[in-house]
Amino acid sequence: MPAPVISARDLVKKYKDFPAVDGISFEVEPGESFGLLGPNGAGKSTTMRMIGAVSTRSAGDLSILGLDPNRYGPEIRSQLGVVPQSDNLDTELRVRDNLIVYGRYFGLPSARVRTRADELLAFAQLEDKAKAKVDDLSGGMKRRLTIARALINDPRILLLDEPTTGLDPQARHILWDRLFRLKEQGTTLVLTTHYMDEAEQLCDRLVVVDKGTIMAEGSPARLIREYSTREVLEVRFGSERNAEVAERLDGVGERIEVLPDRILVYSDDGEAELVRIVERGLHPLTSLVRRSSLEDVFLRLTGRSLIE
Amino acid sequence: MSAIVGRPGTPGAPGPGAEGGDGARVALTAAVRPRRFGAWYVAEHRFRVMRSYLQTLLVTGFGNPLLYLLAMGLGLGSLVSANLGPHAVDGVSYLAFVAPALLCTAAVTVASEEFTYPILLGFKWNPTFYGINASPIAPGQIIDGVVIAVVARLLGTTAVYFAFMALFGAVPGAWASVGILVGTIGGLAFGAPIMAYVATIEQDSGQIAMLMRFVLLPLTLFSGTFFPLANMPSFLQWIGWVSPLWHSTQLSRVFSYGMSEPLWLSVVHIVYLLALFVVFWLWARRIAARRLNK
Numbered sequence: 001m002p003a004p005v006i007s008a009r010d011l012v013k014k015y016k017d018f019p020a021v022d023g024i025s026f027e028v029e030p031g032e033s034f035g036l037l038g039p040n041g042a043g044k045s046t047t048m049r050m051i052g053a054v055s056t057r058s059a060g061d062l063s064i065l066g067l068d069p070n071r072y073g074p075e076i077r078s079q080l081g082v083v084p085q086s087d088n089l090d091t092e093l094r095v096r097d098n099l100i101v102y103g104r105y106f107g108l109p110s111a112r113v114r115t116r117a118d119e120l121l122a123f124a125q126l127e128d129k130a131k132a133k134v135d136d137l138s139g140g141m142k143r144r145l146t147i148a149r150a151l152i153n154d155p156r157i158l159l160l161d162e163p164t165t166g167l168d169p170q171a172r173h174i175l176w177d178r179l180f181r182l183k184e185q186g187t188t189l190v191l192t193t194h195y196m197d198e199a200e201q202l203c204d205r206l207v208v209v210d211k212g213t214i215m216a217e218g219s220p221a222r223l224i225r226e227y228s229t230r231e232v233l234e235v236r237f238g239s240e241r242n243a244e245v246a247e248r249l250d251g252v253g254e255r256i257e258v259l260p261d262r263i264l265v266y267s268d269d270g271e272a273e274l275v276r277i278v279e280r281g282l283h284p285l286t287s288l289v290r291r292s293s294l295e296d297v298f299l300r301l302t303g304r305s306l307i308e
Numbered sequence: 309m310s311a312i313v314g315r316p317g318t319p320g321a322p323g324p325g326a327e328g329g330d331g332a333r334v335a336l337t338a339a340v341r342p343r344r345f346g347a348w349y350v351a352e353h354r355f356r357v358m359r360s361y362l363q364t365l366l367v368t369g370f371g372n373p374l375l376y377l378l379a380m381g382l383g384l385g386s387l388v389s390a391n392l393g394p395h396a397v398d399g400v401s402y403l404a405f406v407a408p409a410l411l412c413t414a415a416v417t418v419a420s421e422e423f424t425y426p427i428l429l430g431f432k433w434n435p436t437f438y439g440i441n442a443s444p445i446a447p448g449q450i451i452d453g454v455v456i457a458v459v460a461r462l463l464g465t466t467a468v469y470f471a472f473m474a475l476f477g478a479v480p481g482a483w484a485s486v487g488i489l490v491g492t493i494g495g496l497a498f499g500a501p502i503m504a505y506v507a508t509i510e511q512d513s514g515q516i517a518m519l520m521r522f523v524l525l526p527l528t529l530f531s532g533t534f535f536p537l538a539n540m541p542s543f544l545q546w547i548g549w550v551s552p553l554w555h556s557t558q559l560s561r562v563f564s565y566g567m568s569e570p571l572w573l574s575v576v577h578i579v580y581l582l583a584l585f586v587v588f589w590l591w592a593r594r595i596a597a598r599r600l601n602k
Contacts, residue, residue, distance in 0.1 A: 046602075052442055054441055054442060054600065054602070056601055065331035066331065072336075072339075073446065074445070075444070077339075077442060077443055077444045078338035078339045078342065079331060079334065079335045080442070082442040084439070084442065086435075088434070088436055089436075089439070090353075090434065090436045092434070093357060097356060101352070101353045102439070102443065104349045104352055105440060105444065105445050106444060107338070107345065107444070149439075153338075153443075156331055156334075
């Protein structure tokens, strides 16, 4: 088995007394696409910064490519591509110059950086924007430029912190497509997200993080199998009545979650549960049967919804 | 898991079988250049940014000396000469007296531009420093790179200024050219504390504008630029003594028209300027390191 490219054991990061990351352990294999899934404030970004060798850990062991970030920060960073949560492109420079300047930070020769910049502009579908000002790009284009910038050094590991947050659906799909290509080429991806669909699309394996600790680990499919049912029935009786109705649903489904706006009934056969509910003389305003998702896994693990 | 930790003296030798193997070896080689030349890459970045406002740089770089030497040196100067004679101030013409001081003031102006907004920008408004920090470059190198770029701009500015002084006949001898260096060092001594302070600003509520108005402006007015510091009431003279601008101005006058002052005082000027620069430069590096490591 190949050596892991990232290995974290009992990793802790404290700000004053508050533990943002509270003893998490995981490993990432070369070529793997690994996700950290959790709500805002779960400690995902802090973990990413520690992996990115820009944040000193408070305790525990961390090794990136076999190197300790406390001692080999520049060495580790030379092999990483980092896409931060909010873009920090240089708005005083044009699109292509952003790539060139950044490539120089890795000590790459100017000629090579220029060639690489053009390749990456093509990859990011920004060729015709090479001379544009960064501020004139759309949100999705800025994001793609940030990803292109992160690839300027041919990184072994690409770190993406909430890569598609704030983008419209079309821009997200373009981005996912690009990331999927990288994955196919064998780049190791580590990403944080609070979007289920993103995690399901891009991650081979993920950890569910909440309050600085890991709640569960596995492939999206396995997590769903383990912590949820095949299907979910969503019924709405109106926000006034949901809680009251829920008391009368004893024995319906394997498990029931009551949310402020709807009731979730977990079962392998959603339609059958709906029939049973109606048989009890209860008539939901709306009903919907869907496949279980990571959102349900999260709800099960933490008792809370992922996006609040 | 045996990460390469705490093996002092062997940074280049992860040894066979180390975890990550190939990756670690490549990483150790790849970081050699950034570790050595990182500050220069940052300076390169700054130069590229400066190129985007090149016109402003040229207009101010050439326009300022022209306007100031005309207005102060010839305009005000002829008034002074008409009333007090051609050797009215410190035994020389007003032009000769004021020109080296104007050069130093120009350097200080450039330094207070380049050490304020680009720093606040990089940490806050357009946080490029965080982007750079994610590359192999270390926080201290970011500060160093900014300093290198400012040194270049200061040297350019003061050299142009000096050329204009020569054109206006305000260069008595070859030694006056040392003023280019003195002005540059004065700018750095003036700018480094500002840079360190600005690097600490988390919430921008117009501190820089306040700084310019209530600290920098008085410092430039009371630094013996337009009249000798001794002409000021003694309770205001201390402003000049703490002001790096006064020190650089006096020193460049010594080199320019041979202003007489005890040697020890000239040494104090140099030591004070260098000390200010070095102390606050190192301090700014520390602030950057703390701020970028979250």
